[in-house]
Amino acid sequence: xxxxxxxxxxxxxxxxxxxxxxxxxxxxxxxxxxxxxxxxxxxxxxxxxxxxxxxxxxxxxxxxxxxxxxxxxxxxxxxxxxxxxxxxxxxxxxxxxxxxxxxxxxxxxxxxxxxxxxxxxxxxxxxxxxxxxxxxxxxxxxxxxxxxxxxxxxxxxxxxxxxxxxxxxxxxxxxxxxxxxxxxxxxxxxxxxxxxxxxxxxxxxxxxxxxxxxxxxx
Amino acid sequence: xxxxxxxxxxxxxxxxxxxxxxxxxxxxxxxxxxxxxxxxxxxxxxxxxxxxxxxxxxxxxxxxxxxxxxxxxxxxxxxxxxxxxxxxxxxxxxxxxxxxxxxxxxxxxxxxxxxxxxxxxxxxxxxxxxxxxxxxxxxxxxxxxxxxxxxxxxxxxxxxxxxxxxxxxxxxxxxxxxxxxxxxxxxxxxxxxxxxxxxxxxxxxxxxxxxxxxxxxxxxxxxxxxxxxxxxxxxxxxxxxxxxxxxxxxxxxxxxxxxxxxxxxxxxxxxxxxxxxxxxxxxxxxxxxxxxxxxxxxxxxxxxxxxxxxxxxxxxxxxxxxxxxxxxxxxxxxxxxxxxxxxxxxxxxxxxxxxxxxxxxxxxxxxxxxxxxxxxxxxxxxxxxxxxxxxxxxxxxxxxxxxxxxxxxxxxxxxxxxxxxxxxxxxxxxxxxxxxxxxxxxxxxxxxxxxxxxxxxxxxxxxxxxxxxxxxxxxxxxxxxxxxxxxxxxxxxxxxxxxxxxxxxxxxxxxxxxxxxxxxxxxxxxxxxxxxxxxxxxxxxxxxxxxxxxxxx
Numbered sequence: 001x002x003x004x005x006x007x008x009x010x011x012x013x014x015x016x017x018x019x020x021x022x023x024x025x026x027x028x029x030x031x032x033x034x035x036x037x038x039x040x041x042x043x044x045x046x047x048x049x050x051x052x053x054x055x056x057x058x059x060x061x062x063x064x065x066x067x068x069x070x071x072x073x074x075x076x077x078x079x080x081x082x083x084x085x086x087x088x089x090x091x092x093x094x095x096x097x098x099x100x101x102x103x104x105x106x107x108x109x110x111x112x113x114x115x116x117x118x119x120x121x122x123x124x125x126x127x128x129x130x131x132x133x134x135x136x137x138x139x140x141x142x143x144x145x146x147x148x149x150x151x152x153x154x155x156x157x158x159x160x161x162x163x164x165x166x167x168x169x170x171x172x173x174x175x176x177x178x179x180x181x182x183x184x185x186x187x188x189x190x191x192x193x194x195x196x197x198x199x200x201x202x203x204x205x206x207x208x209x210x211x212x213x214x215x216x217x218x
Numbered sequence: 219x220x221x222x223x224x225x226x227x228x229x230x231x232x233x234x235x236x237x238x239x240x241x242x243x244x245x246x247x248x249x250x251x252x253x254x255x256x257x258x259x260x261x262x263x264x265x266x267x268x269x270x271x272x273x274x275x276x277x278x279x280x281x282x283x284x285x286x287x288x289x290x291x292x293x294x295x296x297x298x299x300x301x302x303x304x305x306x307x308x309x310x311x312x313x314x315x316x317x318x319x320x321x322x323x324x325x326x327x328x329x330x331x332x333x334x335x336x337x338x339x340x341x342x343x344x345x346x347x348x349x350x351x352x353x354x355x356x357x358x359x360x361x362x363x364x365x366x367x368x369x370x371x372x373x374x375x376x377x378x379x380x381x382x383x384x385x386x387x388x389x390x391x392x393x394x395x396x397x398x399x400x401x402x403x404x405x406x407x408x409x410x411x412x413x414x415x416x417x418x419x420x421x422x423x424x425x426x427x428x429x430x431x432x433x434x435x436x437x438x439x440x441x442x443x444x445x446x447x448x449x450x451x452x453x454x455x456x457x458x459x460x461x462x463x464x465x466x467x468x469x470x471x472x473x474x475x476x477x478x479x480x481x482x483x484x485x486x487x488x489x490x491x492x493x494x495x496x497x498x499x500x501x502x503x504x505x506x507x508x509x510x511x512x513x514x515x516x517x518x519x520x521x522x523x524x525x526x527x528x529x530x531x532x533x534x535x536x537x538x539x540x541x542x543x544x545x546x547x548x549x550x551x552x553x554x555x556x557x558x559x560x561x562x563x564x565x566x567x568x569x570x571x572x573x574x575x576x577x578x579x580x581x582x583x584x585x586x587x588x589x590x591x592x593x594x595x596x597x598x599x600x601x602x603x604x605x606x607x608x609x610x611x612x613x614x615x616x617x618x619x620x621x622x623x624x625x626x627x628x629x630x631x632x633x634x635x636x637x638x639x640x641x642x643x644x645x646x647x648x649x650x651x652x653x654x655x656x657x658x659x660x661x662x663x664x665x666x667x668x669x670x671x672x673x674x675x676x677x678x679x680x681x682x683x684x685x686x687x688x689x690x691x692x693x694x695x696x697x698x699x700x701x702x703x704x705x706x707x708x709x710x711x712x713x714x715x716x717x718x719x720x721x722x723x724x725x726x727x728x729x730x731x732x733x734x735x736x737x738x739x740x741x742x743x744x745x746x747x748x749x750x751x752x753x754x755x756x757x758x759x760x761x762x763x764x765x766x767x768x769x770x771x
Contacts, residue, residue: 019315022315022336022337023315025336025337026242026245026336026337027241029245029337029339029340030241030245030248051337054337076418076420077388077420078387078388078389078417078418078420080349080385082385083345083349086345087342087345087346090339090341090342090345091339091342093341094339094341094342110384111384111385111387112384112385112387112388114417114418114420118335196418
């Protein structure tokens with residue numbers, strides 16, 4: 001088998017596994033909460049795991065596609081920033097109901113912005129999953145315009161990112177050692193795929209009261 | 219958090235869920251019920267959905283893209299919109315587990331209101347529905363005006379949204395572009411799309427600009443733009459169709475065929491695109507590809523509204539040109555039941571059978587077939603000019619010279635300006651060794667229309683609108699199926715009414731002419747502008763009449 005064929009086989013495998021996991025997630029969604037923590041909690045955990053696994057596979061597929069020279073973005077169009085933020089908040093709350101989730105839209109954010117909604121959402125879901133897992137009690141999802149870019153940030157009250165991750169993202173080094181870097185690499189690729197007027201989007205990580213994950217799109 | 223949610227009253231809304239998995243259908247039903255939407259019907263296939271939509275009035279249709287065997291969600295959407303079974307006010311939400319669907323949606327002429335990628339939870343479904351329904355609410359008046367062809371109100375409505383709803387600013391610009399194109403204000407559309415491109419060159423705005431240029435007959439500019447669009451967005455199928463139009467307008471038929479061929483490779487679904495590809499290949503005398511495309515048009519069109527009797531005539535014509543009468547006959551016999559369902563189908567069956575008989579020197583059978591065909595045509599079966607030429611050919615071959623002459627005269631009167639059809643007539647007569655007849659028939663049948671058109675144009679040039687319009691009216695009586703003649707006449711009449719006011723029901727004439735032209739050539743670039751001109755003059759005349767009633771002198 002040639003290297004090409006082997007890669008195609010891996011891609012097909014990833015695709016198939018992703019589809020199975022999507023079906024599994026949909027099936028799990030049909031199991032209702034019963035109000036008993038002994039039942040509901042493991043159910044939530046397994047749903048989250050299933051979602052994360054299918055998203056990981058999808059991200060791996062996109063990274064593969066990008067390596068093959070394919071375009072990552074499908075549908076850049078005008079979207080409401082406000083609707084986008086509230087959708088992210090809905091996602092966060094559905095993942096962990098006890099969490100306090102605030103959204104904040106700065107006054108300088110216009111009603112619409114041009115981006116690929118689904119890809120950007122997938123990139124932000126990475127951070128959301130992390131925050132849902134590590135936040136003590138609150139998550140803040142915010143948007144503002146800075147230097148002509150729309151900055152969407154997800155902040156939590158966790159311990160924050162470890163130093164090596166902050167450094168790797170700041171230096172724009174591909175992270176791959178433990179697999180945890182895959183999501184960040186994907187987020188960074190999506191941010192950078194957004195270009196406008198010669199400017200390129202970016203991913204920024206920092207620690208403030210907790211972890212701050214920020215994507216900027218021009 | 220969505221505060222807007224409280225404005226949407228789901229209890230009064232009716233939904234249809236289309237999904238091939240029973241468990242997904244019930245999951246949707248449960249999710250919708252959780253926010254008060256209880257009037258929900260379910261369908262498992264596209265055909266079932268069509269049946270449901272026929273009898274039920276749905277506010278919301280939620281449809282899975284992948285519906286297993288048969289048509290997919292995108293094809294269902296196109297069919298529902300094409301048959302006008304749902305209007306712009308109906309919400310169509312596509313659901314998909316395929317990330318490829320985003321490409322489909324970018325490529326589709328008809329996009330759903332939004333789409334949702336699986337897996338998702340019920341809350342996200344609600345957020346999306348809230349957003350779409352609120353947007354529909356804001357656009358309701360605009361959509362209604364557009365559906366009633368009150369384009370001026372639709373335009374004004376778009377401007378209100380652009381001013382007052384920053385959130386829908388771009389959506390309103392996009393719809394305004396459609397309205398401007400429908401009004402025939404191509405320069406206005408050009409300016410609008412340039413405005414959007416200045417914000418961001420999203421594919422639809424670039425395609426809109428190219429269309430506006432094409433409709434202004436700035437073909438080389440349009441072609442350059444489109445070549446660039448297909449290079450950057452090879453999946454945008456609509457751009458291949460437009461590029462082919464632009465190339466045809468410049469007589470670049472080989473390039474146009476190649477363009478449509480690429481379009482068909484990107485999306486093999488549309489039978490209409492395949493049909494056009496077949497027509498072009500046939501025109502380019504590329505019979506193999508014409509055969510392939512027409513055959514595919516029939517295969518793809520089966521069980522949908524897009525299959526027409528004419529598709530069988532097209533394919534049979536190719537086989538006859540390939541000297542394969544057997545294959546032509548086979549098309550008719552294997553589709554007999556379908557063809558017997560409509561007068562057009564019966565006409566095609568009779569003509570093709572007669573052609574086959576004529577080739578096999580079965581002149582008696584050919585004659586009988588042609589007599590039947592002519593009866594069907596007289597009783598009103600719609601007959602494309604190409605099929606009428608097939609009839610001419612069969613008559614010539616079967617020795618029915620008088621009938622052939624009559625048919626040809628009718629085609630020629632209505633196509634005095636189409637060299638392709640007239641050349642075909644010459645070929646038919648030459649091949650039958652009757653070349654001496656054809657020039658006489660063509661000359662006699664086209665002379666009067668050509669002369670009336672010429673004289674009318676001359677009078678108009680001199681500023682004699684009244685007599686010019688009269689001449690053209692006579693021409694359009696002769697060539698009542700030639701859209702160009704009809705539109706020229708309507709234009710002259712409208713100029714006359716503009717100048718002298720309405721008399722002798724001239725406006726009624728203009729309206730009839732434009733209706734006939736719209737039936738014959740719905741996509742002709744001049745049509746929309748003339749219709750707008752008619753509406754404007756109509757309301758001016760009505761206003762004058764009203765003023766005269768109020769202030770009698």
